[in-house]
Amino acid sequence: MSFTTGLKCRECGESYGWKPLHVCEMCFGPLEIGYDYDAIASVLSHRIIESRPRNLWRYKELLPVSGEPRIGLYSGFTPLVKADRLAAALGVEELWVKDDSCNHPTFSYKDRVVSVAISAAIEFGFDTVSCASTGNLANSVSAHAARAGLRCFIFIPDNLERGKVIGSTVYEPTAVAISGNYDDVNRLCTEIADKYGWAFVNINLRPFYTEGAKTYGFEVAEQLGWKLPQHIVVPTAGGTILPKVAQAFEELVRVGLVKDTPWKIYTAQAAGCAPVVNALHRGADLIEPVKPNTIAKSIAIGNPADGYYVLGAVRDSGGWGEAATDQEIVEGIRLLARTEGIFTEPAGGTTVAVTKKLIEQGRIPRNESIVISVTGNGYKTLEAVTDAVPVPFNIGARLEEFDALYQSLEQR
Ligand SMILES: *Cc1c(COP(=O)(O)O)cnc(C)c1O
Numbered sequence: 001m002s003f004t005t006g007l008k009c010r011e012c013g014e015s016y017g018w019k020p021l022h023v024c025e026m027c028f029g030p031l032e033i034g035y036d037y038d039a040i041a042s043v044l045s046h047r048i049i050e051s052r053p054r055n056l057w058r059y060k061e062l063l064p065v066s067g068e069p070r071i072g073l074y075s076g077f078t079p080l081v082k083a084d085r086l087a088a089a090l091g092v093e094e095l096w097v098k099d100d101s102c103n104h105p106t107f108s109y110k111d112r113v114v115s116v117a118i119s120a121a122i123e124f125g126f127d128t129v130s131c132a133s134t135g136n137l138a139n140s141v142s143a144h145a146a147r148a149g150l151r152c153f154i155f156i157p158d159n160l161e162r163g164k165v166i167g168s169t170v171y172e173p174t175a176v177a178i179s180g181n182y183d184d185v186n187r188l189c190t191e192i193a194d195k196y197g198w199a200f201v202n203i204n205l206r207p208f209y210t211e212g213a214k215t216y217g218f219e220v221a222e223q224l225g226w227k228l229p230q231h232i233v234v235p236t237a238g239g240t241i242l243p244k245v246a247q248a249f250e251e252l253v254r255v256g257l258v259k260d261t262p263w264k265i266y267t268a269q270a271a272g273c274a275p276v277v278n279a280l281h282r283g284a285d286l287i288e289p290v291k292p293n294t295i296a297k298s299i300a301i302g303n304p305a306d307g308y309y310v311l312g313a314v315r316d317s318g319g320w321g322e323a324a325t326d327q328e329i330v331e332g333i334r335l336l337a338r339t340e341g342i343f344t345e346p347a348g349g350t351t352v353a354v355t356k357k358l359i360e361q362g363r364i365p366r367n368e369s370i371v372i373s374v375t376g377n378g379y380k381t382l383e384a385v386t387d388a389v390p391v392p393f394n395i396g397a398r399l400e401e402f403d404a405l406y407q408s409l410e411q412r
C-alpha cells in the first residue's frame with residue numbers, strides 16, 4: 001500500500017498523478033511527491049520501523065514506491081559515529097558524523113537517491129536508466145542498473161578522478177565523457193532525455209530521486225534516539241540533499257515520530273564553486289551561476305538546479321553557510337582521518353572545514369549537538385590528497401635497517 005497522493009507542482013499546486021515527469025506544464029515549477037501524513041501517522045511507529053531490515057526502505061511509507069521496493073535492499077542505514085576526538089579538536093561538546101562513505105554499493109550518499117529512482121524506473125517499466133553526473137551518481141546508477149539488469153548510459157565531465165571513472169566503467173554501462181563541466185553535461189542530458197525517453201534519474205525521475213535523500217535525515221534522527229540534532233552541516237552541489245534533510249526532519253515531526261525541537265541547517269560549498277553560499281552571504285534570492293574550479297569535483301555544480309530551495313531551507317531554519325578553499329578541504333579530510341579514522345572525499349572535507357569555520361565564527365555554539373554530513377569516500381579521489389599526506393619510510397627487509405630507522409624516529 002502506498003501513502004503517496006501523487007505528483008504536484010511545488011509552486012502552483014497543480015496535480016499530475018503518478019508518472020515520470022519533473023516539470024509543471026502550467027508554470028515550469030518543479031514537481032514533488034505528496035503524502036497523506038495523517039494516514040502515515042496512524043500506522044507508523046518507532047517499534048515498526050525498528051523491527052525492519054537496516055536499509056533505507058525502513059521508512060517506505062514516506063518514500064515514493066507503490067509496491068515492494070525492488071532495489072537498494074542493502075543501501076542506507078550507515079553509521080552515525082559519535083566523534084569525540086574530532087569534537088575535542090574543534091572544541092565542541094557533542095559531535096556526530098553521519099558516514100555515507102561506507103554506503104552500499106558505491107560508497108556515497110547517491111546510493112540512497114538512486115535506490116529510490118531506479119525502483120520507480122522499474123515500476124514505470126523503463127528498460128534504460130541514465131544520468132548526468134559529477135561521478136558518484138554515475139557510480140551508483142551503473143551498479144544499481146547492473147544489479148537490476150537494466151540498460152545504462154552515464155554522462156560525465158571528462159576531467160573526473162580515475163577512481164570515479166573506473167567506479168562506473170567496471171559495471172559496463174555505456175559511459176560517455178563530455179568535454180566540458182557538469183553544467184554542460186546536464187544541458188546535453190536534458191536534450192537526450194527529451195529525445196530518447198530514457199529514465200534519467202536526476203532529470204525526468206528527479207521527484208523520485210530527491211525523495212531518497214530524505215532517508216539521510218530520517219536515519220540521523222532515529223540514530224540519535226528519535227531526536228533531531230540542534231545543528232547539521234550538509235554539502236551542496238545540485239541542491240538535492242540539503243532541503244531534503246530539512247524536509248525529513250519536518251516530516252518526522254508531522255507524523256509524530258520526533259518532538260518539534262529547534263534545529264538549524266548549514267550549507268557547505270567549495271570556495272571554487274560556491275554559488276549558493278555567495279547568494280546566502282549577499283542576502284539574495286537569485287543564484288548567479290559560476291564556473292567551477294575546485295578539487296571538490298563531486299560538488300562542483302556551477303548552476304545548481306535546486307539551489308533556490310537550499311537557500312530557503314537554510315534561511316527558514318536560521319542556519320547559515322560557508323565556503324572552504326581547496327587547502328582547507330584537504331586539511332578537513334586529514335583532520336577527519338586523523339581523529340576519527342574516516343577517509344572522506346573532498347565533499348566531506350568541505351563539510352568538516354566549513355563546520356570548523358562556523359564554530360570559530362560563533363555561528364554554531366560549542367555546547368549544542370552538531371552533525372557533520374560525510375557523503376562520499378576518499379578512496380575514489382586519492383589524487384586530492386596524494387601530495388598532502390606522508391609517504392612511507394622505505395627500507396630493506398633487515399632488522400638493522402628498521403632498528404636504525406626506529407632510533408632516528410625516537411630522536412626526533
Ligand atoms: C552529489 C553529492 C553531494 C550533494 O549533492 P546535491 O546535488 O546537493 O544533493 C554531496 N556529496 C557528494 C559526495 C556527492 O556525490
Ligand SMILES: [Zn+2]
Nearest residue numbers: 009012024027
Ligand atoms: Zn506549477
